[in-house]
């Protein structure tokens with residue numbers, strides 16, 4: 001066995017042992033397709049590490065990457081591909097995921113992979129040829145429009161983040177087909193597998209946490225993060241709704257108040273998708289504060305989140321007077337990485353104490369509900385404009401341009 005085969009076998013064993021790979025079909029695909037041929041120039045060890053590898057940058061920001069193998073395995077399991085399926089991938093990148101999918105759908109199926117970038121498609125063609133993969137059609141185009149000539153598809157998968165569910169994707173799904181996409185929901189990104197019902201509603205089969213590069217082109221989302229002058233922090237607010245205002249949050253931050261104790265420890269996953277998503281769905285003033293660079297103005301208080309630091313907060317919404325903010329901060333025995341830390345709630349501004357109590361009440365409800373994370377949510381996506389009210393209790397609504405998302409969780413307090 002050559003070094004690449006040994007490294008690949010080790011990677012697949014680890015993905016299977018960690019429960020990321022669960023089905024024989026996904027395992028076979030990872031064993032068969034040589035990832036290193038899709039990442040030429042990388043050492044064998046790096047090509048088979050469980051890491052995302054950025055392959056293209058614009059102004060210092062990654063615009064394409066080979067996704068982390070763990071995340072790819074999670075998504076391939078969510079996709080539930082079968083031999084003979086016709087698949088559309090939006091975000092071809094290196095072509096590696098398309099090659100894995102082509103292996104699973106076999107000679108009776110077909111994979112069409114679209115990328116907005118001509119150079120990436122040219123590279124993917126070379127990688128697929130080097131790996132001897134057939135059954136993948138490559139297309140240069142804006143995946144926001146899908147690829148109508150070969151529709152309908154049994155599966156449409158985005159390997160790039162989207163803030164909305166575009167009608168083109170729904171229209172190009174076969175009846176009962178599945179759409180899988182990293183979907184932005186109130187500041188979280190959720191890998192959501194949705195099945196198309198005969199009523200035109202998409203209903204989730206599974207939801208997982210994820211973190212993907214976002215769509216460029218027609219489906220690009222406007223950036224909702226604003227710099228907070230004087231604090232080296234970015235304020236991220238919900239994409240739908242009034243939300244807090246950057247100048248008012250900065251004014252509140254200039255008036256620090258007391259620290260409220262929190263009886264539980266929280267990890268970055270709790271702050272990001274667990275309690276973070278719960279708070280964002282129940283309080284319109286929910287926002288996230290992210291370090292705008294490595295040396296932030298509040299270095300000791302932020303929690304490790306992804307590649308940087310950040311936290312979740314509740315602020316007064318735009319125009320509400322007096323302004324205030326309550327934010328989850330790291331406690332004295334802060335843990336690094338994803339391990340749970342002791343935390344507290346720091347209040348700022350005249351309205352801070354009231355917001356602190358509201359944030360702690362929401363935390364109490366989330367704990368009572370069993371600390372639900374991304375995997376516990378049920379989601380339905382209804383085309384915009386056809387939502388029927390009133391909604392059942394325990395359902396939160398997130399309104400997008402093209403769809404309304406209904407998120408369902410037992411114990412969720414909604415108005």
Ligand SMILES: C[S@@+](CC[C@H](N)C(=O)[O-])C[C@H]1O[C@@H](n2cnc3c(N)ncnc32)[C@H](O)[C@@H]1O
Nearest residue numbers: 064091093094096097115116143159160216217
């Ligand atoms: C995380 S990478 C995908 C990785 C890829 N699946 C692989 O196996 O290497 C995301 C890709 O989405 C592409 N992308 C961004 N916006 C797009 C759009 N509107 N249409 C199609 N592709 C797009 C990027 O160019 C990038 O290659």
